[in-house]
Amino acid sequence: MRQIYLDNASTTMLDLEVVKAMLPYLTNKYGNASSSHDLGREAREAIENARKIIADKINAKPNEIIFTGSATEADNLAIKGIAYANKVKGKHIITSEIEHPAVIEACKALEQEGFSITYLNVNREGLISIEDLKKAIRKDTILVSIMHANNEIGTIQNISEIGEICRAKGIYFHTDASQSFTKLPIDVKAMNIDLMTISAHKIHGPKGIGALYLRENVNIKPIQHGGSHEFGLRPGTENLANIVGFAKAATLVIQKDIERMTRLRDYFLSALIKMPKVKLNGSHKQRLCNNINVLFQGIGSEIMLNHLNSQGIYASAGSACTAQEITTSHVLKAIVLTDEEANSSIRFSISKFTSREDIEYALNAIKEIVYSLRKISAIINKV
Numbered sequence: 485m486r487q488i489y490l491d492n493a494s495t496t497m498l499d500l501e502v503v504k505a506m507l508p509y510l511t512n513k514y515g516n517a518s519s520s521h522d523l524g525r526e527a528r529e530a531i532e533n534a535r536k537i538i539a540d541k542i543n544a545k546p547n548e549i550i551f552t553g554s555a556t557e558a559d560n561l562a563i564k565g566i567a568y569a570n571k572v573k574g575k576h577i578i579t580s581e582i583e584h585p586a587v588i589e590a591c592k593a594l595e596q597e598g599f600s601i602t603y604l605n606v607n608r609e610g611l612i613s614i615e616d617l618k619k620a621i622r623k624d625t626i627l628v629s630i631m632h633a634n635n636e637i638g639t640i641q642n643i644s645e646i647g648e649i650c651r652a653k654g655i656y657f658h659t660d661a662s663q664s665f666t667k668l669p670i671d672v673k674a675m676n677i678d679l680m681t682i683s684a685h686k687i688h689g690p691k692g693i694g695a696l697y698l699r700e701n702v703n704i705k706p707i708q709h710g711g712s713h714e715f716g717l718r719p720g721t722e723n724l725a726n727i728v729g730f731a732k733a734a735t736l737v738i739q740k741d742i743e744r745m746t747r748l749r750d751y752f753l754s755a756l757i758k759m760p761k762v763k764l765n766g767s768h769k770q771r772l773c774n775n776i777n778v779l780f781q782g783i784g785s786e787i788m789l790n791h792l793n794s795q796g797i798y799a800s801a802g803s804a805c806t807a808q809e810i811t812t813s814h815v816l817k818a819i820v821l822t823d824e825e826a827n828s829s830i831r832f833s834i835s836k837f838t839s840r841e842d843i844e845y846a847l848n849a850i851k852e853i854v855y856s857l858r859k860i861s862a863i864i865n866k867v
């Protein structure tokens with residue numbers, strides 16, 4: 485059976501070029517980057533080369549990149565790291581209600597420790613209001629953490645404007661760019677970003693590797709304790725092969741791929757919303773190039789996903805990280821969908837490997853599934 489993978493916001497296939505780049509570091513070049521012999525030095529060189537590649541991508545300096553074990557870890561390090569380093573100055577943090585659980589749960593954990601958190605509302609498109617942000621800032625605000633692009637609905641926030649406001653007020657600004665890194669232009673200096681989370685497995689790199697951009701001279705407290713790796717901020721022997729793979733993946737994304745994904749997304753989306761009782765969730769304009777989130781009115785997302793799965797089409801409902809639990813997506817609720825609407829919504833996310841034929845195949849299957857499920861529910865409603 486044909487397999488159409490439309491769950492790239494959740495994770496992506498490894499690019500074979502990435503595998504090739506990683507392979508030597510999984511086999512004969514296995515040194516510990518802290519060792520002083522040749523094998524260790526070779527590992528150190530590979531890590532520092534990768535650090536420079538990633539830094540160049542976002543206009544940062546290599547010493548501003550800290551490798552972590554995941555984007556989740558980078559989010560935690562950023563938020564708790566700033567909180568613990570600045571608690572004498574203030575204990576107030578501003579974030580949004582549509583952040584990834586890695587940010588929301590880190591904030592909730594800080595609330596338990598006496599920090600005060602403001603969760604900004606978003607509008608129906610998933611955008612925060614800049615006015616609300618300005619109003620929420622207090623004398624004791626130490627950090628603003630607003631994601632660049634949302635993982636469920638793909639909404640892109642105006643992070644340049646947020647960065648400017650924070651810098652003017654002397655408040656640190658963190659953005660989770662796990663979904664947007666390489667898909668949207670990011671210049672941490674021009675955008676006044678102090679801390680930024682990125683991830684490899686969303687860009688055809690390996691799982692289990694992320695990074696935190698930390699602006700020079702911004703102090704954070706480490707949240708784990710051990711050796712002096714990663715400038716003393718993230719102890720533990722570096723994941724050499726994954727770091728090399730992360731940097732390789734970052735070099736492989738080209739503008740042509742982004743433009744092609746955007747065209748494919750628009751084609752897919754316009755065909756979907758032409759169908760009766762199908763609506764787009766989130767913003768039409770401020771949307772990530774690979775994200776589609778639609779509401780199939782009256783069709784539960786679980787049943788829809790099962791039917792899609794049986795035809796080899798892989799998508800998701802809500803975010804994949806919470807797909808095991810039957811909880812209504814906090815993001816879809818935040819854009820004021822009812823529970824029923826949120827639980828009838830599906831996210832399709834494409835990649836540079838998605839072809840026009842894949843989309844045609846998926847569209848045909850979706851049309852058939854929707855038609856037959858609606859027919860069944862019409863019969864049930866009559867009985």
Ligand code: PLP
Pocket residue numbers: 493494554555556557559584586631633634635660661662663683685692805
């Ligand atoms: N932040 C965002 C916006 C994400 O989309 C994800 C993954 O879905 C994460 C953080 C967490 O990434 P990981 O599971 O790799 O730690």
